[in-house]
Amino acid sequence: MSAPKTASQADSLPAELTESPLDIDAIRAEFPILDQQVHGHRLVYLDSAASAQRPAVVIRTIADYYTKDHANVHRGAHELSVRATRRYEDARGKVARFLGAGRADEVVFTRSTTESINLVSMTWGIANLGPGDVVVVSEMEHHSNLVPWQIVCERTGAEIQAIRVTDDQRLDLDHLDALLGSGDVRLVATGHVSNAIGTIHPVDEIARRAHEAGALYLIDGAQAAPQLPIDVRAIDCDFYTFSGHKACGPTGIGALWARRELLDAMPPYQGGGEMIEEVRIERSTYAAVPHKFEAGTPNIAGAIGFGAAVDFLQALDPETIHAHEKRIARLVLERLADEFKAITLYGPAPDVARAGVVSFTLADIHPHDLATILDHEGVAIRAGHHCCQPLMRRLGVAATARASFYLYNAEDDLEALVRGLHRAQELFRV
Amino acid sequence: MSAPKTASQADSLPAELTESPLDIDAIRAEFPILDQQVHGHRLVYLDSAASAQRPAVVIRTIADYYTKDHANVHRGAHELSVRATRRYEDARGKVARFLGAGRADEVVFTRSTTESINLVSMTWGIANLGPGDVVVVSEMEHHSNLVPWQIVCERTGAEIQAIRVTDDQRLDLDHLDALLGSGDVRLVATGHVSNAIGTIHPVDEIARRAHEAGALYLIDGAQAAPQLPIDVRAIDCDFYTFSGHKACGPTGIGALWARRELLDAMPPYQGGGEMIEEVRIERSTYAAVPHKFEAGTPNIAGAIGFGAAVDFLQALDPETIHAHEKRIARLVLERLADEFKAITLYGPAPDVARAGVVSFTLADIHPHDLATILDHEGVAIRAGHHCCQPLMRRLGVAATARASFYLYNAEDDLEALVRGLHRAQELFRV
Amino acid sequence: MLESIFRELILEHYRKPRNKGALENPTVTVSMRNPMCGDEIDLMLTIDGDRIEAVGFTGQGCSISQASVSMMTQGVIGRSIDAALDLEKRFVALMRDDEGASEDRKLGDLRALQGVAKLPVRIKCALLGWNALDEAIKAHQKSPTGAMGEKLEFEDLTELPAGFDPATHKDDLP
Amino acid sequence: MLESIFRELILEHYRKPRNKGALENPTVTVSMRNPMCGDEIDLMLTIDGDRIEAVGFTGQGCSISQASVSMMTQGVIGRSIDAALDLEKRFVALMRDDEGASEDRKLGDLRALQGVAKLPVRIKCALLGWNALDEAIKAHQKSPTGAMGEKLEFEDLTELPAGFDPATHKDDLP
Ligand SMILES: Cc1ncc(COP(=O)(O)O)c(C=O)c1O
Ligand SMILES: Cc1ncc(COP(=O)(O)O)c(C=O)c1O
Numbered sequence A, B: 001m002s003a004p005k006t007a008s009q010a011d012s013l014p015a016e017l018t019e020s021p022l023d024i025d026a027i028r029a030e031f032p033i034l035d036q037q038v039h040g041h042r043l044v045y046l047d048s049a050a051s052a053q054r055p056a057v058v059i060r061t062i063a064d065y066y067t068k069d070h071a072n073v074h075r076g077a078h079e080l081s082v083r084a085t086r087r088y089e090d091a092r093g094k095v096a097r098f099l100g101a102g103r104a105d106e107v108v109f110t111r112s113t114t115e116s117i118n119l120v121s122m123t124w125g126i127a128n129l130g131p132g133d134v135v136v137v138s139e140m141e142h143h144s145n146l147v148p149w150q151i152v153c154e155r156t157g158a159e160i161q162a163i164r165v166t167d168d169q170r171l172d173l174d175h176l177d178a179l180l181g182s183g184d185v186r187l188v189a190t191g192h193v194s195n196a197i198g199t200i201h202p203v204d205e206i207a208r209r210a211h212e213a214g215a216l217y218l219i220d221g222a223q224a225a226p227q228l229p230i231d232v233r234a235i236d237c238d239f240y241t242f243s244g245h246k247a248c249g250p251t252g253i254g255a256l257w258a259r260r261e262l263l264d265a266m267p268p269y270q271g272g273g274e275m276i277e278e279v280r281i282e283r284s285t286y287a288a289v290p291h292k293f294e295a296g297t298p299n300i301a302g303a304i305g306f307g308a309a310v311d312f313l314q315a316l317d318p319e320t321i322h323a324h325e326k327r328i329a330r331l332v333l334e335r336l337a338d339e340f341k342a343i344t345l346y347g348p349a350p351d352v353a354r355a356g357v358v359s360f361t362l363a364d365i366h367p368h369d370l371a372t373i374l375d376h377e378g379v380a381i382r383a384g385h386h387c388c389q390p391l392m393r394r395l396g397v398a399a400t401a402r403a404s405f406y407l408y409n410a411e412d413d414l415e416a417l418v419r420g421l422h423r424a425q426e427l428f429r430v
Numbered sequence C, D: 001m002l003e004s005i006f007r008e009l010i011l012e013h014y015r016k017p018r019n020k021g022a023l024e025n026p027t028v029t030v031s032m033r034n035p036m037c038g039d040e041i042d043l044m045l046t047i048d049g050d051r052i053e054a055v056g057f058t059g060q061g062c063s064i065s066q067a068s069v070s071m072m073t074q075g076v077i078g079r080s081i082d083a084a085l086d087l088e089k090r091f092v093a094l095m096r097d098d099e100g101a102s103e104d105r106k107l108g109d110l111r112a113l114q115g116v117a118k119l120p121v122r123i124k125c126a127l128l129g130w131n132a133l134d135e136a137i138k139a140h141q142k143s144p145t146g147a148m149g150e151k152l153e154f155e156d157l158t159e160l161p162a163g164f165d166p167a168t169h170k171d172d173l174p
C-alpha cells in the first residue's frame, strides 16, 4: 500500500543510514541464543515483536537470585527474605525510573501487558463505567487492548468505539475528535507503536485531546517501551503498560504504571495474601498501593530479571535504540521494495515515524508458507493476523508476514531475509 | 495447646524414625542456595512453607530455555517458536500427570495458587452464584482462599460460611455437615494442608460430603502438592490449585486443574491475545480450553521450570517425601516439647496426619523477636499470622513463630533451631 | 526438504483448486477453522444415502491446506462414505509418517503431500479439509437429512496447539 | 549484636511498659498499625494548649515497639509539643544511624534502642509509637478540640515494605 517509491543504493544513503548507532556485534555477543544454527543456517531472529531475546545478564540475574537470595518477599524477618524483598522492590524502582515515573509505588507488577490492561478494565473500568459511557480504542489495537474493553463494556453497559485508520495507516485524529465530541468518552485506550505494521502514534497529542474532553488515556506500550524513550509524565497519560518479555526481560512479568491518585481510588483486583490489611471471615480491608494489586506471591525472580533488562536497555540508551530502529526500518523498507516487484508493504512510508516492524505479503504466497520457507533458511519471522484482526480487516488481508528488527538485527539479517524471499519466489515460481 | 506429652530420646525412637527415607545430603547438594553462611552460621532454611528453594536442575532448565529455545508460543511457524511451544505444552503434561489428571488440557497455567482461586471465583463463581447461595470455606484458610470468595459473594449476593476448627485443631466435619444441610451450598473450598499449623485435611471425605449435598469442591493445594502424592481423580474433587514456588519451581507460575466440563462451561477470565478465536471491534469469540484462560503471553520459562520441578519431585517420589515429612514433624514436635517448658505448640498431635510445618510461641517472646534472634543464628523461620488471621483469632494468638521443614531439612536443622531457641531464652532471661 | 513440500502438483492445486465454489443444495455444510492461523474453509457435501454425490468448498488457506482439500474432493466425489473414511484413514497415516503409508497407491496424487509429515507445525493445514469431511460425515450419519441447510462450525482441536507429537499430547495421560 | 538490641532496659520496658493503659478522656487517640507484622497500638494523648498533659497506650507488639513507646511516653509527658517533636527528630536520627545521634544525651534511655538501627527490618517497630505521636500532634494542631473522642486509624506506610533503605526507596525518583 505505502511501498516506498524510490530505490536506494548503499552509496546513495544519507549519512545517518550508513552505520547503526549501536555496536551490533558487541550486542549480539550478549545474546547467547543468537549463536546457533537453525536448519543449517545462522539463526536470523526477526520475531522480536512477538518476544525479544534475553541478554546473558538477565539470565544470570535470575540464576543468581535463585542461587543466593530467594525467599518469599515482605513480612519476612530473616536475611534471605530481606534480600529478596530488597531486590524485588529495587526492580520496581528501576522500572519506575525507566518509564519516567515520579514514584516507585506507582508501578504495579503484573504478568504482562495483557494482565495490566485487564487489571485496569476490571478495577477502574468496573468502578467508573456505565450505560451511556464510551471507551475509545482504535482499529489498530492488539487484541489485548480490545477484548478487556469489550468484556467490561458488556458488563457495565458502556459502549466501545474505535478510532479509524487512515489510508496511510495511521490513526485518524480527526475521527478521534469526532468521537470525543460526544462528551461521553471516559477513557481512550490506544497502543503506542503498532505491533502489526510499526506505526508510531502521536501519544502526546492523543493525551492532550483526551484530557480536553475529560477522558483518561491508557497506553498499551508493549511495543514502544522496548525501543523508544518513555516518559509518562511528559506524555501526560494516565495509565501505561508493558511486558518484560518484549523488552529483553523474563516471561511472566509486566508492569502497569498509573497515577497514584488513580491507583488509590481503584478497588483491588485479585484477592489473597499480601494485598490485605485485615481479614475476617466475612470481610477484609486492603493494603496500600502497589501491594493492593499484587495478591499472592508475585513473580519475584521475574521482577528482578525485569529490573536487569531495563538496566540493560537504559545502558544502551533508549534514544540510541530508537535511532537504530528508525534506520533499520528505512533500510528494510527500501531494500524490499527495491528487490521484489511482487511485494506489498504495509505500514507508514519510511520517512514517517515508524518502528522496525515490517509487515508484507509476497505475490500469492500465503504468509505461513513464506514463514516455513524462511524458517528453513534460518530466518524466523511471524505470519498471521498478529492479534490484530480488526486491522487486518481494515487492510483487506487475512494475514501478513511480519519481520521485526530489534537491537541485535543488522544488514546481514536483512540480506538473509532477502535471500529467503528469493528462495520463496523460486519455489512458488513467482 | 496440643503439645505432645511424652518426650522421646533417639534410642527409644520407633524404627521408621531412626532415619529419613530421603538421602538428605544428596538432596542438599542439589540446592545451591543452601550452601551459604548467614550471620556467620550455616544457613538453616526453615521457611519453605512460605517459599521453597529450587534445585539446580530448575535453575538450569530456565537458563537453558532462554539460551536455546525462547520465542513466543503458539501460532509460530519458525523453529524456536515450535520448540518453545513444545516445551511449554510438555510442561503442562508433566503438571497434569503430577496431579493425577486424566488430560493435559485440564491444566491451566496461572501465576500462583492465589490467581488460580481468583480465576475460579471470577469465572465459575460469577456465573454460578447468586443470592441465597452459600460458599463454604473454613476458619483455617489462607487469605488466598478467603478473600476471593468474599469478593465474589459481595458481587453476587451469595453468602460465605466457615467450617469451624475443633479444639484439637482440625476441621470440624460435623459442622461441615450442618452447613451442607441447608441445601444452599454451591461450593466448598478448603485447603489440603494448613500452612499455619500443618493439619492435613481429609479431602476425600470432604469431597464425598460436598458432592452428596450437590456442591462442588475446590482444594487449595499450595502446601499439599509439594509434599503429598496427589491424585485429583482419586480425591474426586472439582478444582485443585497449587503454586510452583512452593514446589521447588519458579516464582510467577501456578496451576489450576479442573474437570474439563467445568472449564468448558466457564466464561473466560482475562481478555487478550491467545485466548480468542475471532475478534471484531464489538465482540469476540473465545478459544478452547485451556487457552481460553491464558490470555496474553504466558510465563513460558516459568511453566517449563515448573515442569522440571515436578519432575524433580516425581523422581524423589511423593510417597517418600511424605514419609520424610511425617517423620521430621514428629521429631520436631517431640524434641521441642521435650526441651522447652515454656513452649506452646500449635497444630495436631504428632501421631495425627500432619505436615512438617510447626507453629509455636515461646514464653512471652514476641514471634518477630524470636525470628530476629534465630536469623542471627542462621536459622530462617517466619513469624506472624501466616496469612491466616481468622485461624489466629480462633487460636487466640496475634502471631506465631513457624518453622517449616522440607525435603532438604534434617536433624541438624532441628538442632540449630533448638540452639537458637535456647539463645532466645537466654537473651530474654526466660 | 522444501522442494518435497512445495511441489509442482501442490502449487498447481493451490492455484487452480478443483471443486472450489459453493454447492447449490448441499445436504451438509461444515465450517472448519485452523486455530494455528485462523484460516477457515467451508466444506459442502451432497450425500445421497451412502454415496457422496457432490463436494465443494470455499474459504482460504495456505498451499498445503488448499491443495489437500482440492485433492480430497477428487478422491471422494462419487465414492461411498466408507470409501471416503478409508481414504481419510490412509491420509492420516501418511501424515503420521506410518510405515508403508508413503507407498499406499490408493492415495494417488495425495502422496504428493507426504513431505508435510516432516513439518509437524503444518500437519494441521493438510488435515483441515479432512477434519471437515469427518465432521460432515458424522453429522450426516446422525441425521441424514436434518443437517441440511444449516452450517456446522468447528475449530480443529484434534490436538493441543499445532505442532505437537500426538504421542506426547494424548488426551489420556498415563 | 543481639545483646545490643535485647538489652536489660528494653526487656524491662517490654515486660513493664510505663503508661500502658487507656486514658480517661484523651483529646486525641491514634491507632497505628505496623503492616510488616500486623501489630497495632492505640496512643492516647491529653494535650492542653501547647502542653502534653498525659499519654497512655494500649495494644501489643514486640519488645522493640513496646519498649520504644513506653520510653517515648516518659520522654514527652509534661513537655511541650515542640519538645516532643524535637525528641522525635532526635530519635529518628538515632534510627537512621546519623552521625552523633548515639551521643545525643537528650535521648536519655532511648539510646538503649540504638542497636535497632543496624536491623533495618525492625526499624518500623521502634518507630511505631513515634509515628502515632506524630499523627496525634498533627491532628491536634489541625483541630485542638475537634479530634476529641474520635479514634484516628493509620497504617505506617512511611516507606515501602519494611526493611528498606529509605535512600533507595524515596517517593521521588530521580
Ligand atoms: C501492541 C501489543 N499490545 C499488547 C500485547 C500483549 O502483550 P503480552 O502478550 O505480553 O501480554 C502485544 C504483544 O504481542 C503487543 O504487541
Ligand atoms: C495454604 C496456602 N494457600 C494459598 C497460598 C498462596 O499461595 P501463593 O502466594 O503462591 O499464591 C499459600 C501460600 O502462602 C498457602 O500456604
Ligand code: FES
Residues within 6 Å of the ligand: A368, A369, C034, C037, C038, C039, C060, C061, C062, C063, C064, C065, C124, C125, C128
Ligand atoms: S496456514 Fe492456515 S491452513 Fe495452512
Ligand code: FES
Residues within 6 Å of the ligand: B368, B369, D034, D037, D038, D039, D060, D061, D062, D063, D064, D065, D124, D125, D128
Ligand atoms: S514485630 Fe510487630 S511491632 Fe515489632
